[in-house]
Amino acid sequence: MRVTVAVNGITHQVDCHPSTLLVHLLREELELTGTHVGCDTSSCGACTVILDGMAVKSCTVLAGQADGREIETVEGLADDHRLSPLQQAFADNFALxxxxxxxxxxxxxxxxxxxxxEPSEAEVRKALEGNLCRCTGYQHIVDAILSTDTSGDQR
Ligand code: FES
Ligand code: FES
Structure with missing residues (x-):
């Protein structure tokens, strides 16, 4: 089947098998390897991308389900080598x-x-409950999100 997706603002047409997962389309066909596969069972959130504005686990989405839609991946966050506000907050808060x-x-x-x-800490923790981290203990990640400058565009 042929799938047309707009990824980080660039339209791609990709021929793939109907069983191809979105994460594999991104990583293997489009070589956008910033989206990771941690578990392949919808548990870890390492494969999270934004699909038409909603965060989704791309290991749970068929490539065909993304046909005609807009996808954002981590490669699209920085603007001309300038980190997005959230990326900068991760760096500033040692969140990785x-x-x-x-x-x-x-x-x-x-x-x-x-x-x-302008979320509360409880709202941040709730929003991130589908994402697992083996290293940080989460507090620095929560701190990064709470301290992100949200006055401008959240790429
Ligand atoms: S790879 Fe773990 S949730 Fe998708
Ligand atoms: S798994 Fe989260 S920083 Fe290593």
Whole structure:
């Protein structure tokens, strides 16, 4: 089947098998390897991308379900090598160690902050409950999201 997707503002047409998962389309066909596969069972959130404005686990979405839709991945967050506000907050708050989970947290956090730019800590923790991190203990990630400058565009 042929799938047409707009990824980070660029339209791609990709021929793929009907069983291809969105995460594999992104990583293997489009070589956008910032989206990670941690579990393949919808548990870890490492594969989170933004699909038509909603954070989704791309290991749970068929590529065909993304046909004609807009996808944002971690590669689209920085603007001309300038970090997005949330990426900058992750750096400032030491919110990553090995970094394997980070792209998923950044995409989940970006979608969340667009909807709720001034969240409480409890709201942040609730929003991120689908994302797992083996390294940080979460507090620094929560701190990063709470301290993100949401006055401008949340790419
Ligand atoms: S790889 Fe998708 S949730 Fe873990
Ligand atoms: S920073 Fe290593 S898993 Fe989150």
């Amino acid at each position: 160690q090995c970094g394997f989970c980070t792209s998923g947290f950044l995409m989940a956090g970006t979608a969340f902050l667009r909807e709720n730019p």
